[in-house]
Amino acid sequence: MLQNFDMSLVDWSRGQFALTALYHWLFVPLTLGLSFIVAIMETIYVKTGDEAWKKITKFWMTIFGINFAIGVATGIILEFEFGTNWSKYSWFVGDIFGAPLAIEGILAFFMESTFIAVMFFGWEKVSKKFHLASSWLTAIGSNLSALWILIANAWMQNPVGMHFNPDTARNEMVDFAAVALSPTAINKFLHTITEAYVVAALVVLAISAWYLLKGRDVLFAKRSIMVGSVFGLIGILMTLYTGDGSAKQVFRTQPVKLAAMEGLYEGEHGASLVAFGLMGKAEEPGNHPIRMKITLPKMLSFLATGDANAYVPGLKDQIYGNEEQGILSFQEKAERGAVALQTLRELKEAKDSDPARYKELRARFEDPQWMKDYFAYFGYGYYQGEDPALLLPNVTMTFYSFHLMVALGFWFLLVFLLALVWGIKDKLAGKRWFLHLMVWTAPLAYLATELGWITAEVGRQPWIIQDLMPNMAAVSNISATTVQVTFWLFTLTFTILAIAELKIMFKQINLGPKDGGQ
Amino acid sequence: MHFLKKVFFFYYDGFRQMTVGKKLWIIILLKLFIMFAILKLFFFPDLMKKNFATDQERSEYVIDELTQIQ
Numbered sequence: 338m339l340q341n342f343d344m345s346l347v348d349w350s351r352g353q354f355a356l357t358a359l360y361h362w363l364f365v366p367l368t369l370g371l372s373f374i375v376a377i378m379e380t381i382y383v384k385t386g387d388e389a390w391k392k393i394t395k396f397w398m399t400i401f402g403i404n405f406a407i408g409v410a411t412g413i414i415l416e417f418e419f420g421t422n423w424s425k426y427s428w429f430v431g432d433i434f435g436a437p438l439a440i441e442g443i444l445a446f447f448m449e450s451t452f453i454a455v456m457f458f459g460w461e462k463v464s465k466k467f468h469l470a471s472s473w474l475t476a477i478g479s480n481l482s483a484l485w486i487l488i489a490n491a492w493m494q495n496p497v498g499m500h501f502n503p504d505t506a507r508n509e510m511v512d513f514a515a516v517a518l519s520p521t522a523i524n525k526f527l528h529t530i531t532e533a534y535v536v537a538a539l540v541v542l543a544i545s546a547w548y549l550l551k552g553r554d555v556l557f558a559k560r561s562i563m564v565g566s567v568f569g570l571i572g573i574l575m576t577l578y579t580g581d582g583s584a585k586q587v588f589r590t591q592p593v594k595l596a597a598m599e600g601l602y603e604g605e606h607g608a609s610l611v612a613f614g615l616m617g618k619a620e621e622p623g624n625h626p627i628r629m630k631i632t633l634p635k636m637l638s639f640l641a642t643g644d645a646n647a648y649v650p651g652l653k654d655q656i657y658g659n660e661e662q663g664i665l666s667f668q669e670k671a672e673r674g675a676v677a678l679q680t681l682r683e684l685k686e687a688k689d690s691d692p693a694r695y696k697e698l699r700a701r702f703e704d705p706q707w708m709k710d711y712f713a714y715f716g717y718g719y720y721q722g723e724d725p726a727l728l729l730p731n732v733t734m735t736f737y738s739f740h741l742m743v744a745l746g747f748w749f750l751l752v753f754l755l756a757l758v759w760g761i762k763d764k765l766a767g768k769r770w771f772l773h774l775m776v777w778t779a780p781l782a783y784l785a786t787e788l789g790w791i792t793a794e795v796g797r798q799p800w801i802i803q804d805l806m807p808n809m810a811a812v813s814n815i816s817a818t819t820v821q822v823t824f825w826l827f828t829l830t831f832t833i834l835a836i837a838e839l840k841i842m843f844k845q846i847n848l849g850p851k852d853g854g855q
Numbered sequence: 856m857h858f859l860k861k862v863f864f865f866y867y868d869g870f871r872q873m874t875v876g877k878k879l880w881i882i883i884l885l886k887l888f889i890m891f892a893i894l895k896l897f898f899f900p901d902l903m904k905k906n907f908a909t910d911q912e913r914s915e916y917v918i919d920e921l922t923q924i925q
Contacts, residue, residue, distance in 0.1 A: 399875060406879040410887060417890075417899035424902040428917045457876070458869025505914040506921060682922035685915070810921060813902050823898050830889060837882055845875060 342809040349820040350422040350812050355794070356824065357414050359787055360831040364408020364838075366786050369483060369530055370537020371401040372476035374568055376469070381564075383469050393557055395460075396850035397541065398472075400842060402457060407838040412486070414827065422820060426801055426811030431507035433499055433516060434489050441485035449478030483533075484526050491522035493802050494793070495590040501712060503684050503702045521586050525793075528579035531572050532789060535749055536782040538569025542756055543779035544846055546772040549765060557850045562765065566756040573750045580746070581640060587796075588641035588649070591803060593728075594796035596652045597735040599637055600627045604651035604659065610636035614740070616733050652732070656725045667717065667725040670804075674718030677711040716805045730798040738791040745785035752778050 375397050382390035416438070419427045427434070455463060455471035463471075492498075498515030499508040510516060542565045548558035587595045596602070599611055614630035635645040642649075650664055658666030665673075680698055687695040701707045720728055752775060759765045765772065799807045870876070907913045 403875065403879060406876075406883050407886075409883065410890065413890060414894070417895055420901035420903070421899040425917050425920055428903055428913060429921075454866065454869065458865060458872075462865060462868075503918075505910065506917040507914070678922050681918060685918045685922070814920075815902070819898070823894070826894070826898070830886075834882070834886065841875065841878060 342812075343817060344809065346815070346817040346820065347809045347812050349817050349824060350418075351808060353422065353820055353824045353827065354415065354418055357411075357418065357827055357831070358794075359790065360827070360835070361408070361411045361415065362787060362790060363783060363835060364404055364411060365483070366533035366536035366783075367404045367540055368401065368408060368479050369533035370535070370568075370572070371397060371404070371540070372472075372479045373534065374537055374541060374564060375401055376472040376476045377568065378561075378564055379469050379472050383465050389556060390560070392850050393560055396557070397561070398456065399845055400540075400544075403838060403842050403845065405453070407834055407841075411831070411834070422813055422815065423801070423811050424813040426806060429506060429508065429806060429811070430492075430802065431499075431502075431505075431509055433492055433496075433508050433510050436510060436513070437485040437488045437517070441482055449475055449482060452478060480530055483530055487526045487529055488517050488522045491519060491525045492516055493800075494525070494797060495519060495521040495586070496802055496805060497521075501702060501708070501715075503681055503699065504688075506681075520582075521590060524579055524582040524586050528576060528583050528789075531575040531579055532786050534572030535569055535576055535746075536786050538565045538572055538753070539749065539775075539779050539782040541565035542569065542752070543776045546765075546775035547846070548849070550769065550772050550776070554849050554851075555766070559760065559763070559765065562756055562760050566753050566760055569749070570753040570757060573746065573753055576746060577750070580743075584640060585642075591797055592650050593652065593655050594730065594735070595641065596650065596655065597730050597732045597796050598739040598792060599649075600732060600736045601637070601649065602626075602652040604649060604654040604662070606638070606648050607635040607646045608637040608641075608649035609634050610640065611740070614736070616736055652729060656729070667720065667728050670714040670717040671721040671723075673711050674714040674716060675721045676718070677715045678718035680711070714804060716800060716802070716807050716810070719807055719810055728799060730796050735792055735796040738788045738795065742785050742788040742792060745781055745788070749778065749782065749785070 375394060378390060378394040378397060381387075382394055419434075452471040452474040455468065456475050459468050459471065496508070497519050498510060498512035500511045501507075502509050516522070541561050545558040545561040545565065548554045549562075584595065584598075587598070596604075599608075600614060600616055601608060609632035611627065612631045612633055614627040614632075617626040617628040638647040638649050639645040641647070648662055650659060650662060654662065654664050656667050658664055658669060680701055684695060684698040684702075687698060702712070717728070755771060756765070756775065759768055759771070797803060799809070801808050801811045870880075873880075903913050907916060
């Protein structure tokens with residue numbers, strides 16, 4: 338079956354999407370987090386009337402502005418790619434994607450753009466309180482922009498609130514609240530924005546630490562570190578909490594991903610959490626032995642379910658099935674999916690030629706039990722008779738991305754705690770080794786946030802829509818060469834943008850707070 | 856009218872007084888030009904809109920494509 342697909346095209350299309358998404362995400366977290374940090378700093382200025390806080394606010398506002406200006410609209414390219422490279426997917430998702438993205442465009446983007454102008458141009462022209470309100474509304478608007486696109490992404494991970502229309506081959510939204518408020522969407526949104534706050538806080542700490550190392554703008558740096566470390570500490574604690582919520586959701590809706598994140602191939606009761614591990618070479622499908630590991634007994638079962646003795650299925654359970662645990666094998670799912678695919682094809686053929694047969698087949702798509710038993714495995718139909726390993730994500734990449742992200746998260750927690758404690762005791766300037774560490778932790782924050790996306794997206798492969806549509810069925814019939822050309826074009830464009838941002842930002846940092854805010 | 860005039864001069868003065876912003880605007884405009892006038896126009900057509908006139912044609916095409924492997 339799979340010979341009908343051009344896998345080179347699929348790989349290049351995936352690569353291009355990953356590249357643009359990862360580049361886009363270099364700009365977004367700083368916008369989301371720094372907008373709130375700026376609003377907090379301005380609140381302190383308005384409350385105290387201290388002009389030094391105004392200078393601090395204006396400097397960080399400039400850094401926010403540079404990042405916003407360079408990053409704005411880079412996400413639109415992803416929408417271009419949906420229409421060109423992923424046209425069958427775009428059609429199949431129907432209005433599920435359209436509605437959240439339209440709301441994002443109309444509500445959040447315009448809110449953000451309106452108030453950002455007041456934020457930058459309104460210092461001497463509007464009242465202090467109105468200006469402050471604009472800064473807060475810019476922050477809220479930026480974060481609301483993220484909400485809608487994350488709802489769309491969460492739906493791809495856990496498709497709910499829709500009904501498939503077999504006449505149009507589109508999913509129609511039947512329950513907006515189920516889509517927008519699904520636990521997957523809520524967790525994804527909260528986890529993503531809180532880790533964006535961590536990135537922004539670590540950037541504030543890094544730049545401020547650099548000033549302290551240079552022995553310049555000391556008051557500015559110390560005050561910025563205080564705000565950054567408190568904001569970052571709250572952010573990282575929320576990230577850890579929402580990360581736990583995300584893992585619970587993944588256990589319920591994407592158990593293959595959870596098993597890949599933990600390198601768990603044999604399911605077990607009271608499963609251990611791998612705190613540190615090195616993966617071995619895969620010996621058979623779903624068998625990725627961990628050569629060396631340090632584990633926390635029963636912790637995976639507890640974190641995933643709240644019960645330390647609960648059963649956590651491994652990759653082997655997913656491939657070969659586990660009757661006792663009620664898990665269907667990939668083969669069984671593929672057979673059911675093939676029935677759904679066959680029914681859809683027969684329905685189309687019968688539409689004009691055999692009204693009675695059409696009516697009978699059409700009724701199946703309205704039968705909740707049939708939809709649950711067969712259509713729920715629609716995407717597996719493409720893998721009937723194929724190697725089950727094709728239904729597994731890249732376990733090694735998922736495992737390492739996840740574990741490195743978590744390890745970095747705990748490192749950030751330590752950095753925020755030390756920065757806060759030594760900041761309160763006014764001992765930071767004397768801890769030069771720690772100031773150096775703070776500077777170098779900023780790039781690690783970007784690495785961690787990108788690793789989070791890699792875990793989420795690589796871990797759910799081969800699905801573009803979980804269980805319903807694999808990547809290969811979603812990709813357009815275009816030539817792989819076209820995608821390769823645009824892949825390199827994007828690489829060039831985004832690299833130039835990233836260099837431009839860093840250059841302008843470094844220049845502004847070098848000028849310091851005296852000249853900030855214009 | 857007075858309000859609109861105030862809004863206009865709010866933006867006009869704001870842009871005029873920019874320093875870092877001028878460089879950023881050049882980058883933004885260049886970026887938007889590359890995205891919409893080059894990439895979107897020459898490399899990223901909406902294939903469903905371009906290749907089919909009606910939603911029915913689009914639906915039939917997608918169903919054929921989705922089920923052809925059977």
